[in-house]
Amino acid sequence: MKRITNTLRNMSTNKAYKVLIAHTDVPEEGLKVLREKCEVIRIVNDYPKNRAEILEKIKGVHAAIWGGRDLLNAEVLDAAGPQFKVVSTMSSGINNVDVPELKKRGIPLGSTPAMLVVAVADLAVGLLIAAARRFQEGRRKIDSNNWETHHRNWMLGQDIRDSTVGFYGFGGIGQAIAKRLSGFEIGRVLYTTRSRVSEDIEKKFNATKVDFNTLLAESDFVVIASPLTPETEGLFNATAFNKMKTTSVLVNIGRGKIVNQDDLYEALKSNRIFAAGLDVMVPEPLRSNDKLLALDNVVVTPHVGYATKRTRVDAASLAVQNILKGLAGEPMPSPAY
Numbered sequence: 001m002k003r004i005t006n007t008l009r010n011m012s013t014n015k016a017y018k019v020l021i022a023h024t025d026v027p028e029e030g031l032k033v034l035r036e037k038c039e040v041i042r043i044v045n046d047y048p049k050n051r052a053e054i055l056e057k058i059k060g061v062h063a064a065i066w067g068g069r070d071l072l073n074a075e076v077l078d079a080a081g082p083q084f085k086v087v088s089t090m091s092s093g094i095n096n097v098d099v100p101e102l103k104k105r106g107i108p109l110g111s112t113p114a115m116l117v118v119a120v121a122d123l124a125v126g127l128l129i130a131a132a133r134r135f136q137e138g139r140r141k142i143d144s145n146n147w148e149t150h151h152r153n154w155m156l157g158q159d160i161r162d163s164t165v166g167f168y169g170f171g172g173i174g175q176a177i178a179k180r181l182s183g184f185e186i187g188r189v190l191y192t193t194r195s196r197v198s199e200d201i202e203k204k205f206n207a208t209k210v211d212f213n214t215l216l217a218e219s220d221f222v223v224i225a226s227p228l229t230p231e232t233e234g235l236f237n238a239t240a241f242n243k244m245k246t247t248s249v250l251v252n253i254g255r256g257k258i259v260n261q262d263d264l265y266e267a268l269k270s271n272r273i274f275a276a277g278l279d280v281m282v283p284e285p286l287r288s289n290d291k292l293l294a295l296d297n298v299v300v301t302p303h304v305g306y307a308t309k310r311t312r313v314d315a316a317s318l319a320v321q322n323i324l325k326g327l328a329g330e331p332m333p334s335p336a337y
Ligand SMILES: O=C(O)C(=O)CO
Pocket: 090, 091, 092, 093, 094, 116, 120, 303, 304, 305, 306
């Protein structure tokens, strides 16, 4: 019966597998190869309306590219059915996927961190400079006709040159940020990770592994470039901020929940730390009346670290390779686990 069904499908489309693209924003340029080999099903609704459409269209498909931010969980997998074989995100973070559920069902998961490194690192450097040099406050001064021209000690920011930059998480993205910052003549790099990076990498970036408290106490810039895990959730709280320099700048391009945002608000408001640059926050989207936005010393971007055209096409292309290999029962080029 199964063979007859497959033969019928082959006769109508000549393609044995159906793949759902579970987000509207996946660029067609990245899907060319997939279209040659599989029947591609796209959705038309955006988050959060897409949920019902996904649950309907995923029925009977063999794979999915999970490009959005909504949760891939048992509900979705049940709706797909037992023929569902493989899934790939187009992201570095996989916190929108119920990994234990996928593992339980023996479904491989791909992700695309290598494709996002450059765009996220570029944005992180942008946020670091914007926070250190008070872009948000400066813009507000102009908007409110408070641009002072009569003294030169006005709006002084933090120097990047000769600074100590501390990375919480020092994988591909952290290292790409360090590489870019080396052009700004930073002094040294500290990093906190579970395991030490290679000696070559340490040498390349003049980087030293330190414990969390040392990272907080000695860094002029603290960059969060780690995934959200039970271990990292809420780690940057009042206790952590109280250990940081009053001149320090926090940058977060990891996940919003790694930071206790109420505590961050207090630390920024009381000038316990100098400033923050955030691409990720809680909730997303952040409401326009959020108290954080009233502060002068925080620069926010709406989680757009990955958002360049090339990055999206590259991520889609790699997700497609993950899917095709997974469907063939072969190892993916970029497995998430
Ligand atoms: O890929 C991800 O997980 C991102 O959040 C990029 O900004």
